[in-house]
Amino acid sequence: xxxxxxxxxxTTVPTARMSADARRAQLIEIGWDLLQERPIHELAxxxxxxxxxxxxxxxxxxxxxxxxxxxxxxxxxxxxxxxPPRVPDDxxxxxxxxxxxxxxxxxxxxxxxxxxxxxxAAGGGDQRxxxxxxxxxxxxxxxxxxxxxxxxxxxxxxxxxxxxxVGMEETVLSWDPLLVPREELIDHLVASFIAELGLANAAAR
Amino acid sequence: xxxxxxxxxxTTVPTARMSADARRAQLIEIGWDLLQERPIHELAxxxxxxxxxxxxxxxxxxxxxxxxxxxxxxxxxxxxxxxPPRVPDDxxxxxxxxxxxxxxxxxxxxxxxxxxxxxxAAGGGDQRxxxxxxxxxxxxxxxxxxxxxxxxxxxxxxxxxxxxxVGMEETVLSWDPLLVPREELIDHLVASFIAELGLANAAAR
DNA sequence: ACGTTTGTTGACAGATGCTCAACAAGGCAG
DNA sequence: CTGCCTTGTTGAGCATCTGTCAACAAACGT
Numbered sequence: 001x002x003x004x005x006x007x008x009x010x011t012t013v014p015t016a017r018m019s020a021d022a023r024r025a026q027l028i029e030i031g032w033d034l035l036q037e038r039p040i041h042e043l044a045x046x047x048x049x050x051x052x053x054x055x056x057x058x059x060x061x062x063x064x065x066x067x068x069x070x071x072x073x074x075x076x077x078x079x080x081x082x083x084p085p086r087v088p089d090d091x092x093x094x095x096x097x098x099x100x101x102x103x104x105x106x107x108x109x110x111x112x113x114x115x116x117x118x119x120x121a122a123g124g125g126d127q128r129x130x131x132x133x134x135x136x137x138x139x140x141x142x143x144x145x146x147x148x149x150x151x152x153x154x155x156x157x158x159x160x161x162x163x164x165x166v167g168m169e170e171t172v173l174s175w176d177p178l179l180v181p182r183e184e185l186i187d188h189l190v191a192s193f194i195a196e197l198g199l200a201n202a203a204a205r
Numbered sequence: 206x207x208x209x210x211x212x213x214x215x216t217t218v219p220t221a222r223m224s225a226d227a228r229r230a231q232l233i234e235i236g237w238d239l240l241q242e243r244p245i246h247e248l249a250x251x252x253x254x255x256x257x258x259x260x261x262x263x264x265x266x267x268x269x270x271x272x273x274x275x276x277x278x279x280x281x282x283x284x285x286x287x288x289p290p291r292v293p294d295d296x297x298x299x300x301x302x303x304x305x306x307x308x309x310x311x312x313x314x315x316x317x318x319x320x321x322x323x324x325x326a327a328g329g330g331d332q333r334x335x336x337x338x339x340x341x342x343x344x345x346x347x348x349x350x351x352x353x354x355x356x357x358x359x360x361x362x363x364x365x366x367x368x369x370x371v372g373m374e375e376t377v378l379s380w381d382p383l384l385v386p387r388e389e390l391i392d393h394l395v396a397s398f399i400a401e402l403g404l405a406n407a408a409a410r
Numbered sequence: 411a412c413g414t415t416t417g418t419t420g421a422c423a424g425a426t427g428c429t430c431a432a433c434a435a436g437g438c439a440g
Numbered sequence: 441c442t443g444c445c446t447t448g449t450t451g452a453g454c455a456t457c458t459g460t461c462a463a464c465a466a467a468c469g470t
Contacts, residue, residue, distance in 0.1 A: 017435060017448055041246045044426065055450050060428060123328015155384035159376055160393060167372020171364055179360035188365060188408050195400045203393050222417060222466060249457060260419050265459065412470085419464075426457085433450075440442090 024062055024072075027052055031073035036117045040070050040125055067126045074121045074129050081107070081114060082136050084143065093149040094194065100147055101168075101189045105182070108172045116173060140165055148197055157200040164196050229267055229277075232257055236278040241322045245275050245330055272331045279326045279334050286312070286319060287341050289348065298354040299399065305352055306373075306394045310387070313377045321378060345370055353402055362405040369401050 018026070030051045034043050045066060049056045063069035085103045087096060108115055122133035141161050145153065168189055175185055223231070235256045239248050250271055254261040268274035290308045292301060313320055327338035346366050350358065373394055380390055 020448075023448080045428095046426075054448095056427085057429090057451080058449055061449075064428090066427065120328050123325050155381075156389060156393065159380060159385055159390075160397070162379060163372040163376030165372075166375035167368040167370075169368075170371035171368030174367060175364060176360075180364055184361060184408055185364075188361065188404060191404050191408075192365070192401055195404060196397055199393060199396050199400060203389055203396075225417075228417080251457075259417095261458090262420080262460090263418055266418075269459085271458065413468100414470100415466105415468080417464105417466075419462105421461090423460075424458085427455090429454075430452090431450105433448105435446105435448080437444105437446085439444080 020062070023052075023054075023058075027059060027062060027069070028073050028076050031069060032077050035073060035121070036113050039120065045069070067128075071126055071128045071132075074118065074125070075132060077114065077118060078132060078136060081111060081118060084139065087143060087147050093147065094190065096147040096149075097144070097193055098186070098190045100144060101186050101193070104168065105172055105186060105189075108175075112173070119169065119173075137162060137165060144193070145197075148194070150197060150201070153201055156203060157197065160196060160200045164193060168193075225267070228257075228259075228263075232264060232267060232274070233278050233281050236274060237282050240278060240326070241318055244325065250274070272333075276331055276333045276337075279323065279330065280337060282319065282323060283337060283341060286316060286323060289344065292348060292352050298352065299395065301352040301354075302349070302398055303391070303395045305349060306391050306398070309373065310377055310391060310394075313380075317378070324374070324378075342367060342370060349398070350402075353399070355402060355406070358406055361408055362402065365401060365405045369398060373398075 027048065030048050031043075034048065034051075045056055045059055048069075049059050052059075059069070063072060085100055087100070091099075119133070121129050123130075141158055144161055144165065145151070145157065150157070171189070172185070232253060235253050236248075239253065239256075250261055250264055253274075254264045257264075264274070268277060290305055292305070296304075324338070326334050328335075346363055349366055349370065350356070350362065355362070376394070377390070
């Protein structure tokens with residue numbers, strides 16, 4: 001059976017010869033779409049191949065192993081989603097923190113599904129994915145410290161900010177706008193971060 | 206080949222007829238041991254059966270599906286590990302909070318491996334496991350609020366405490382005792398919780 | 411001693427990750 | 441235009457693992 005143009009699932013795919021880069025990109029996008037519906041261990045590569053209109057063999061040609069494919073997909077999504085927030089201008093520290101908080105809340109509001117998919121991936125999947133998320137979080141810490149007008153401040157502050165970021169993530173992800181007004185949430189997060197950092201610095205004497 | 210007494214791996218297993226309960230308990234314990242070495246999708250039920258000295262079929266007799274087995278294992282571990290901390294006595298709120306924090310730090314110190322296994326399970330695995338961990342966390346919130354002398358206080362406080370708990374978990378798990386003294390960590394966590402709760406209550410007017 | 415319950419197993423079916431050797435489409439030299 | 445050569449692409453097959461089925465055998469009651 002000669003491969004013809006076929007519309008499978010969401011994506012309409014002319015099954016013709018494609019450049020390697022285009023194929024990779026297409027497969028990664030399909031993978032990302034499917035990963036938002038179900039976790040990786042419930043996703044058969046058969047289905048990815050079918051949606052792309054290619055054979056499973058070709059998928060293995062681009063990604064030697066299922067784990068490799070998984071890492072590539074999560075990595076691409078992470079690049080796009082956790083793109084470092086541009087620390088805005090040179091306003092006063094409280095305002096800069098507020099901007100960061102607002103940025104994150106907006107991010108979650110717009111991509112709640114994608115974001116939860118990503119953090120879910122952080123837990124269960126490949127070790128490389130765990131490391132990826134861990135590195136991303138580590139990279140975030142100095143950015144927030146900087147926005148607070150606090151260049152490096154010792155190990156406790158690092159530790160504490162890291163924990164606070166994870167806590168904020170959890171808070172925003174389980175936030176129900178019907179129960180807590182958006183503004184109230186943001187106000188609290190800003191005040192919380194400043195208080196937390198104040199405590200950490202006081203403890204460091 | 207008649208099943209005889211055989212010592213496989215860690216557990217010495219007389220492969221004889223066992224009571225259903227004993228078998229279940231044995232299999233769950235073996236599963237937990239193995240889960241601490243590698244994530245669920247890298248664990249073949251063959252190996253569990255082999256360690257128990259039984260056939261894979263028998264395992265399926267007790268747990269209809271691999272996911273069921275997984276849930277049973279994680280659930281048992283969770284019961285044992287996340288056993289609700291006994292809120293000690295009727296000391297003043299700050300002291301009670303301190304006790305809770307110390308309890309958690311001690312828990313992580315003694316079972317770091319097990320605990321990370323558990324939270325890793327919270328992310329990647331079965332939906333039932335995710336729900337289990339979520340419920341456990343939810344159940345923790347009122348306990349901490351209570352210890353702080355704050356009976357219910359509205360949605361924001363709940364949300365904030367939930368996020369704070371997750372943040373604390375992250376903080377303690379990535380804590381390096383060589384960089385931050387134990388006492389300093391605990392002092393900060395106690396002060397942080399109190400400050401956080403104060404902010405949330407102030408916001409609720 | 412016989413039968414019923416139930417712990418236990420080997421053999422098989424279906425799905426899925428992964429390999430291998432070969433085909434075919436496009437570009438480039440002669 | 442012809443023929444080669446790179447490379448995107450595939451079908452068939454292998455190994456592993458989950459889950460099923462029918463039957464065996466050890467305890468226990470009658």
